[in-house]
Amino acid sequence: MPGGSRQRPGRGRPQGNQRPQGRQQRQGGGQRHGDQGNGRFHNPYTFVPTPDRSEIAKGSFPGDCNPLENAEDHSRLWPGRYTGTLDFKMSVVTPVFISKTPERTIAEDGHKTYDCVDQVPTTAVKGMLRSAYEAITNSRYGVFNEAQHSRRLGLRLPAEAGVVPARVIRKNGALHLKLFCGESRIGRRGMPVDSRENSAPQYAAWIPTYVEPDQLPRGNNFAHGAEVAARIVLCRHGNWEFWRVVAMAPVSETPVTPPQLPRPGQRWSYEQKNGERIFATVKGYVVRSGKLIQNKHDERLFFNIDPQDCEPDVPIPPTMEEEYNLLLADYRTTHADGAFPPIGRGVQHGRHIEQDMQLSEGDFVYASFHNPENPGQRTLAKIFPVQISRDLHEEKPWNCLPDSLRSAKHMEELSPADRLFGWVNQNGKGAWRGKVRISTTTMEREDGREPLERFPSGRTLPLAILGAPKPAQARFYLGDSAGLAQEDGRKKRDAGYQGNKRLRGRKVYWRPRHVALANEDNRTNQYWQEPWNDRTSDSVNGYHQEYRQMRGPDKRTKQNRSITGWIRPGTVIRFSLRVENLAPEELGGLLQLANLEEWAGQGATLRIGMGKPLGMGCVRLELEDENSLSVGTAEQWIQYYCSFDAESPAFKLDKSDSDVLKRAFATALVTAYGANGTADWKELPFVKSFAAAAYGPQDEYAVHYPRRTPSRKSPSYSWFVENDSTRDGRTPGLSLPNAWQDSGLPYNP
Secondary structure, X not given: OOOOOOOOOOOOOOOOOOOOOOOOOOOOOOOOOOOOOOOEEEOOEEEEOOOOOOOOOOOOOOOOOOHHHOOOOOOOOOOOXXXXXXXXXXXXXXXXXXEOOXXXXXXXOOOEEEOEXXXXXXXXXXXXXXXXXXXXXXXXXXXXXXXXXXXXXXXXXXXXXOOEEEEEXXXXXXXXXXXXXXXXXXXXXXXEEOOXXXXXXXXXXXXXXXXXXXXXXXXXXXXXXXXXXXXXXXXXXXXXXXXXXXXEEEOOOOOOOOOOOOOOOOOOEEXXXXXXXXXXXXXXXXXXXXXXXXXXXXXXXXXXXXXXXXXXXXEOOHHHHHHHHHHHHHHHHHOHHHOOOOOXXXXXXXXXXXXXOOOOOOOEEEEEEEOOOOOOOOEEEEEEEOOOOEEEOOOOHHHHOOHHHOOOOOXXXXXXXXXXXXXXXXOOOOEEOOOEEXXXXXXXXXXXXXXEEEOHHHOOEEEOOOOOOOXXXXXXXXXXXXXXXXXXXXXXXXXXXXXXXXXXXXXEEOOOOOOOOOOOOHHHHHHHOOOOOOOOOOEEOXXXXXXXXXXXXXXXXXXXXXXOEEEOOOOEEEEEEXXXXXXXXXXXXXXXXXXXXXXXXXXXXXXXXXXXXXXOOEEEEEEOOOOOXXXXXXXXXXXXXXXXXXXXXXXXXXXXXXXXXXXXXXXXXXXXXXXXXXXXXXHOHHHHHHHHHHHOOOOOOEXXXXXXXXXXXXXXXXXXXXXXXXXXXXXXXXXXXXXXXXOXXXXXX
């Protein structure tokens, strides 16, 4: 062994880079009842499950059918179907914001400011109604883009010692991996071993970098990728060993060991044999990924202690190269537009995030193998960037949603919401106009104040950051084989996207009951009053100002938006819905939404506009007069048109008629989905989930994105890190509960 070969007896040690024993971690599961740590909270969103529709009878109301072949086209009024006008009013419960376009200003740092519309657009109202109707009819997803959901998502992995350092080289015209195992061999599960299969030091040597000056090695200024000669010394950390660089020099020179080695750390010491430290002189490559986390202290040296006796080069299959490039793309997507900024002094993103990179000759990577203990059968399994490990989930989200729920591609596949509100083929020709039209909206307040509150003196409200959906958080977005909450306590990979899993369903937002109270309630007034004033460090009866970005020089960035006003709580928005050729079940479904409080609970709301995760956009929908609806059948309209002296239609639907229509809607759903003896439509999983979200949590826990403490100063990512952490073989692994069973999540997983 050049520069200090040695023979050492094998020692037993734990597999991988294990940290010293810390505090015991509570096991996941069984944590739904009772507070832990300092309380609980509710995640802003939950899901409405979407059962498979493939067994629903074609042509039935809940099933798929072509409206042109089902007495629904627009050529005439069809017998037994309803046409007319429904007059609605929406009462604003929490401030509503719908932005004007284009944005008002764009600051140099990319921060945008928006004005609120003077009149609620009909498209926003229609979108609100369609989303609710899709949910309570278990219709196909109106939008579910195949291109967007057909790529595998990334997941962050725990630190592992079972990956091998490597450099990408070109050999015989193809890309290969040159492996750097230090003095070790690749053993079981990729762990470093010696020739006798005993545990051996880690593959790569540590280059002290983010440490005190007296801890730095001689010649520590070599750049990433530089080939150097290095003097290394063996160190011990608990039960495992690693090489530490104490001096570096150009590859043509011999590095000189300093006369006095840096002092050992608190958790490591120099390994010795016969009272002497064990040294070696090697050649290798400096690999600098940057300070990616706050407590990082070393970079790495990729080396082979005997270049003539090392692992053979490994060819990279084209499929593996493609998968690696997809992983790099997932890194960039995850951190796009400033999402998940680096946290801590001097912390930065790796170059694979900052640059549009693909696998290239000269790159440094980590590799894992199938059957690593048998070199003759060893095959490449994965390639990772030299970074906190990420990998791709096994399955694509697209494959975790049954075809019966994907957006329709043909007229024969139109589900209830498609037939009622309209459909446009996302994959080619084809469209259906729908059977509802919304009149222009009006806004007014009983107290005579302006419905639109424009913030005074040019003040603006910097909203809290609203990031893009994070479906890679599989514990929240992915369910079991039925699409319901996964079991708690699973390891992160086990909870990930796999062929036997289902998406949780449609994302909906809780009505935050603690800030969506009657307008005269003091808590509501305090919570939403003078929003331009920063009260984020204070609380109102235990609830923080969740909708406002926290104070500080970076409160207005390209990640968040500012607004100049909103529609006040207490405003009444009126509109009319013109319906044409509605089946009894279709009209019954609309009437059920208009009577949401009747079956979801007093105070239940729908959501409209921007800022839903922040508690904004809660509206209470109802009919102007349920006892007098200007809707009639085709036969009644024919009779009216034959009466030349009639000034307006004399027919009306009263409450008893509407009750019959609502029962027809409920009966159709129970007939289609009421397996296992379910007789009450409100007990269907997708209906009771929607009702639970519309009513809001039945406790007083705050509603906000996950964090470790009630204080808003706690970053969201820390909760997810703790939830995924494994100690003593146990992982909290809390999944997002089913909506009707949600009793909150603990601040401390």
